[in-house]
Amino acid sequence: MVQKIWMALTAALIAVMASPIMAMAQAAPTDQGAGLRGGLLALGAGLGLGIAAMGCGLGQGRIGASAMESIGRNPNSTNQLFVPMIIGLAFVESLTLYALVIAFILQGKI
Numbered sequence: 001m002v003q004k005i006w007m008a009l010t011a012a013l014i015a016v017m018a019s020p021i022m023a024m025a026q027a028a029p030t031d032q033g034a035g036l037r038g039g040l041l042a043l044g045a046g047l048g049l050g051i052a053a054m055g056c057g058l059g060q061g062r063i064g065a066s067a068m069e070s071i072g073r074n075p076n077s078t079n080q081l082f083v084p085m086i087i088g089l090a091f092v093e094s095l096t097l098y099a100l101v102i103a104f105i106l107q108g109k110i
Helices: 002-018 032-073 075-108
Strands: none
Touching: 032 075
């Protein structure tokens, strides 16, 4: 079974490599460094923003879950937990907004 899969993948790779589409590819830019630099900047901006958004989502979920668990254990502490929870959520969200600003700055340099 594995041998059949490898054979199919090899045949697909040979078909792609031998196709005339590769011969009609766009010519490389005259400044080789600018294309690579722009691509790496775009990749860094996208990955950085994605990682920041993932971290923000995980952090906010953990803050909310901890607050709800604490309120569930002691319902009288609702008023004492609400304001610090909202402030913590704002701080976590601000880190993602900083990442968004940095991504915009990097996109402007391409």
